[in-house]
Each structure stands twice: as C-alpha cells, then as structure tokens.
Amino acid sequence: MFLIQTILSTLSLVSLAFGRPTLEQRDLVCNGRAELCDRSYGNVTFLTSHDSFAYSTNPLELARTQSLDLTAQMNLGVRALQAQSHMKDGVLHFCHTSCLLFDGGSVLSYLQTVKRFMDSHPNDVFTFIFTNPERLSPKNIWDPVFQQSGLASMAYVPPRRPLKASEWPTLRQLIQTGKRLVVFMDYGTNTADVSYILPEFDHIWEPPFSSTDPSFPCRVDRMNGPLSSQDHMFMINHNLNARVFPSLRARSPLPAPTAAPGWFDDLASAIHNAGGMINSGIQQAGSMIQSGASSVGGAIHSAISSAINQGQDAANSVLVPDYLSTPTTNSMRSILADSNGCAPFSGGNATNFVMLDFVEVGEGMRAVDRLNGFL
Ligand SMILES: *[C@@H]1O[C@H](CO)[C@@H](O)[C@H](O)[C@H]1NC(C)=O
Ligand SMILES: *[C@@H]1O[C@H](CO)[C@@H](O)[C@H](O)[C@H]1NC(C)=O
Numbered sequence: 554m555f556l557i558q559t560i561l562s563t564l565s566l567v568s569l570a571f572g573r574p575t576l577e578q579r580d581l582v583c584n585g586r587a588e589l590c591d592r593s594y595g596n597v598t599f600l601t602s603h604d605s606f607a608y609s610t611n612p613l614e615l616a617r618t619q620s621l622d623l624t625a626q627m628n629l630g631v632r633a634l635q636a637q638s639h640m641k642d643g644v645l646h647f648c649h650t651s652c653l654l655f656d657g658g659s660v661l662s663y664l665q666t667v668k669r670f671m672d673s674h675p676n677d678v679f680t681f682i683f684t685n686p687e688r689l690s691p692k693n694i695w696d697p698v699f700q701q702s703g704l705a706s707m708a709y710v711p712p713r714r715p716l717k718a719s720e721w722p723t724l725r726q727l728i729q730t731g732k733r734l735v736v737f738m739d740y741g742t743n744t745a746d747v748s749y750i751l752p753e754f755d756h757i758w759e760p761p762f763s764s765t766d767p768s769f770p771c772r773v774d775r776m777n778g779p780l781s782s783q784d785h786m787f788m789i790n791h792n793l794n795a796r797v798f799p800s801l802r803a804r805s806p807l808p809a810p811t812a813a814p815g816w817f818d819d820l821a822s823a824i825h826n827a828g829g830m831i832n833s834g835i836q837q838a839g840s841m842i843q844s845g846a847s848s849v850g851g852a853i854h855s856a857i858s859s860a861i862n863q864g865q866d867a868a869n870s871v872l873v874p875d876y877l878s879t880p881t882t883n884s885m886r887s888i889l890a891d892s893n894g895c896a897p898f899s900g901g902n903a904t905n906f907v908m909l910d911f912v913e914v915g916e917g918m919r920a921v922d923r924l925n926g927f928l
Contacts (some may be wrong), residue, residue, distance in 0.1 A: 581676060581725060581728070582676055583725060583728060584597070584632055584677050584678055584724060586925070588925075588926075588927070590723065590724055591723050591724075591725060592723060593718075593719060593720075593721045593722070593723055594678065594722060594724060594727060595716070595719055595720070595721035596721075596902070597724065597905065598905055598906070598921050598924040598925050599680060599906055599907070600629075600630050600633070600907055600912065600918055601634070601788065601906040601907055601909065602631045602634055602908070602909065602912050603618050603619075603635050603792045603908045603909060603910050604618040604619070604635060604637060604647075604655075604657075604910075605618075605623055605626060605634040605635060606636050606647040606657030606658065607619060607647075607649045608620060608622050608623070609655075612876065614655070615873045616649045616654040616873065617649075617874070618649065618792065618874050618911070621912065621913050624666060625913075626913075627670050629912055629913055630917075630918040631912055632677060632680065633680035633681075633682060633906050634667065634679070634680070634681055635683070635684070636657070636660075636681070636683055637649060638660060638683060638687070638689065639652050640687060640694075641656065644659055645695070646658060646659055646660060647663055659698075661698045661702060664698060664699065664701075664704050665702050665703075667679065667702075667704065668702050668703050671707065671733070671734070675728075676728055677728075678727050678733045679733065679734050679735070680735045680906070682738075682739075683736070683737070684738070684739045684740070685738050685740050685741045686739075686740065687741075688740050688741030689741060690743075691747035691750045692746040692747055695750060696746075704734055706731075707733060707734045708732065708735070709722075709734065709736075710748045714744065714752075714755065715752075715755040715756050715779070716756065717780060718756075718784055718785060718899075718902070718905070735751070736749055737750075737751050737752070737757060738751070738752070739753045739775075754775050754776050754777040755777045755778075755780070756785060756786060757785055758773050758774075758782050758788075758898070759775045759776070759788050759790060760773070760787075760789060760895060761790070762774070762790040763790070763794050764790065764794065765793065765795070765872065765875075767878065767887070769789070769790075769791060769887075769891040770894070771891065771894040771895040771898070782898045782899060785899070786905035787895060787898070787899055787906070788905060788906035789888075789891045789906070789908060790908055791887070791888055791907060791908055791909055792874060792908065792909060792910040793878050794872035795872065795878075797872070797873050874910045874911075879911045879914040880914055881915075882910075882915065883910075883911065883914050883915025883916060883917050884916055888907055888916070888920035888924075889923065891904070892904040892907070904924065907920060907924070
C-alpha cells in the first residue's frame, strides 16, 4: 500500500514537473468511458437492475427478478440499482412486494456489498433508486444503515433542489469530490433530516411500471413538480410481467402462507399457488419433451403459459416477471424503442435509466452504450 502510494505520488510529481496535467486528470476513465467524464450526470444513460436484491437461480422462485447476484450484476456494468424495502422483525430488509415472497436480506448487508464494489471501482458513479412503500423514516431507519455501511459520506448532496437534468455535475466532478453515489427514494424522503436521500420524482419521471404489454407504451406516470418532464431525468421500467391469476388458488394442493396482512395475503398465496401450478407444469413439460417437443425451453414455456392462462379474472391478476420473454424484452430493438417512445416527453433526450430484469440476458449493456452514443 505504502509502496503504491509512493509510486503514485512520484508519478504525479513527475507529471507536474513536466507541466502536464496529473495522471489522474489526464487519464481518468469514468464509468468505463473517458468520454463520459465531462458529461453531466443528467445526460448519461445507466444500466439499471430492477429489484437488484431479488436474485435466484431457481426458476420456481417466481418473485425473483434477477439470476445474477449483486456483485455479478455490477461486474456486468450495472451502475444503478433499484430495490424495494420492507421492515422485517425490526430490521430493514429488501423484499419483493412482501418478505414472504422474496426476502433479499438486510439492507445493511446489501449496502456493504455495494460499498466493497465501489471501493474497488473508484472511478465509477453509482445510483440507488430505492422504494420505501412503508414510508420508513430517513432519519431513524435509513440514515443509520447508510452510516454503518460507510456509504453516507459518499452520497452526493445537490446545492439546491430540484436540479434540472442539465444542472447535474459531471461524472468527473462527482468522482473527484468523492461524492459518487446518488441516492433517490420514491416515498417518504425528508431532505431536512437526511440531505442525501433525494426525492425521486422531483428529479426523475417514470412511465407506468409492471407492464404486461411488450410494446411498453409510454406516458408520464409518476412525476412531481415544479420541473417539467423535459427538465427531469427519466427511467424506463423495461421489465415485462406475466399475469398469474388468484383463481389458480382453488386448484393448488399447497397451503397458503399465513400471517400476511390484507392484500399481501392474496398476492402471496396466489404466487405461492402458482408455484405449485408451475411445478406441475414442469412435470407436464417433462412428458412433452419425452413425447418429442422440439426444445426444452419451448416445452416449459408452453406448459407454464397454459398454467398461467387458466385464470379469467384480469382485474385480480397477479404479476410475475416474464422470464421466458427476457431475450426479446432485453434486446437492443426493444430497449431503444422504449427509450424513443418516451423521448417526446423529455425533449428528445434518451432515457437515463434502463431498468431491466435478468440483466445478463439480451443486450442491455450494448443498448446503454448505444444510447450514450458509443455504438
Ligand atoms: C437534453 O439533455 C441535455 C443534457 O442534460 C440538456 O441540456 C437539454 O436541455 C436536454 N434537451 C431537452 C430538449 O430537454
Ligand atoms: C445527452 O445529450 C445528447 C445530445 O444532446 C442527447 O442526444 C442524448 O439523448 C442525451 N442523453 C440523455 C440521457 O439525456
């Protein structure tokens, strides 16, 4: 460590002696691209992982949204992380809809993983887009875990709020001031108490989420004033969902989970039961394969589709990530079409956040490079 510091400081002395910018300034590469260093944060597109904590390699884990773990997602190029929080037994967790459906562990351990990754990637800017449906206190609940993880001091605090998309510092400025984490939260922020947890919709607008339409029709769904949509950044919720119906419940041999309040109960048991249906769907797929179906994927796809399509009540439908459509959803064509479809609301600018399920499937990173003007 000491040796490296000595070499580095000798190098910068040498470059000063020759009247050149220091190595660091001259050769800075920001988020993997030198060209991004002098671009405003608000003019950059980031690969974004939807419910980044909800990873599992088990396809029967219906509420999963990712198959790669957090570090592997970031190794792939994800620099914006979306996650949904819930309180579980007095500890802040990331869970998908309910901790009964998918418990991604404590927020503290998640933040510690990101901190380790950020420490080993000192020239990269990261973004959190956290949802706080229970409106847990920034001061009493969120700030302590940010402090404990060591990330609070790396979080950017804008000089005033809201900042227009064009008013954000450059990536170079964020990196060189050591404030290279930008934290947004949908609900329950209080910047008087915790200045670095920024109200998402004052700065970013979103089209509707949980789309079941593969054409991802765009409109401004969630946004707060006073800035116009053109002066906001925006995020495409580019994850496709399949409907699973509560009416499947009656057919299921599995017991419903207990101790979940209200509609969580319905949702949890529906998905739980859908798991049973899909289980039998996969057995069915097994016999279809034996009887000569052309591909394992196709057989499982049609078996699951038939399991999922047996319900009728669309109004009460339950949505799960449509894993089997991911190669199409995460294609360059589909991502660019979604960004372009939203561009009229942003003065023609590209999306800032391309939020995907199963980030390793398809062409997410290439599409982000294209939107940043590199391909
Ligand atoms: C597009 O983004 C750039 C950079 O943030 C900004 O200067 C410009 O105003 C935006 N264009 C429109 C029409 O909003
Ligand atoms: C950044 O600015 C360029 C040039 O105005 C624009 O084409 C691009 O869409 C902008 N990207 C974002 C994410 O605002």
